[in-house]
Amino acid sequence: MKRKESTGKRAPKSRQPARTEPARTGAARTEGAKTEGAEKKRVEFSYHAPEAHEVSLAGTFNDWSSRTMRKDEEGTWRAGIVLPPGTYQYRFVVDGEWRDDPGCPERAPNDMGGENCVVNVQS
Numbered sequence: 588m589k590r591k592e593s594t595g596k597r598a599p600k601s602r603q604p605a606r607t608e609p610a611r612t613g614a615a616r617t618e619g620a621k622t623e624g625a626e627k628k629r630v631e632f633s634y635h636a637p638e639a640h641e642v643s644l645a646g647t648f649n650d651w652s653s654r655t656m657r658k659d660e661e662g663t664w665r666a667g668i669v670l671p672p673g674t675y676q677y678r679f680v681v682d683g684e685w686r687d688d689p690g691c692p693e694r695a696p697n698d699m700g701g702e703n704c705v706v707n708v709q710s
Contacts, residue, residue, distance in 0.1 A: 625671045628708050634679045634688065637662020644668075646677030646703075653680050672710040676703035 632644050634656065642664035643653035649668075656664035656679075664679075676695055679686045687694075691704035 626710050627669045627671050629667050629669050630706060630708060631665065631667045632656070632677070632679075632688070633663050633665045634681070634686070635661075635663045636681055639664065639681050641680075641682055643680040644677060645680060646675055648675045648677070670708045672708050674705060674707050676705055678703055 634642050636642055639658075642656045642658070644656055644666045645651045645653045648670055654666060654668075656666040658664050676697070677688070679688060685701075687702065688704040691706070693705040693707070694702040695705050697703045
């Protein structure tokens with residue numbers, strides 16, 4: 588997928604940024620699992636866009652391949668990924684347009700002249 592810069596339209600604010608804490612309740616979050624000496628964590632990503640037809644997640648954790656997210660009844664798109672500790676960059680693709688996570692405070696410059704969102708997974 589070619590990376591396209593946004594047309595300047597502002598995306599709706601996400602209700603929650605990516606989270607890396609262990610689960611307390613619910614099926615969507617799970618406890619960390621030990622793999623090859625490092626504890627992996629489930630990271631939940633969400634993006635509120637009730638009007639969108641498709642929202643995908645792409646980042647350094649999946650070699651910038653789009654992963655389609657699931658839309659809930661309130662119009663929030665969600666995806667969970669199990670990751671080893673480390674720092675990852677990501678963005679959302681909303682109906683074919685690259686978008687930032689408005690709830691993510693940490694950014695890194697990208698090769699397209701914009702910024703990527705950054706999530707840190709702690710062990």
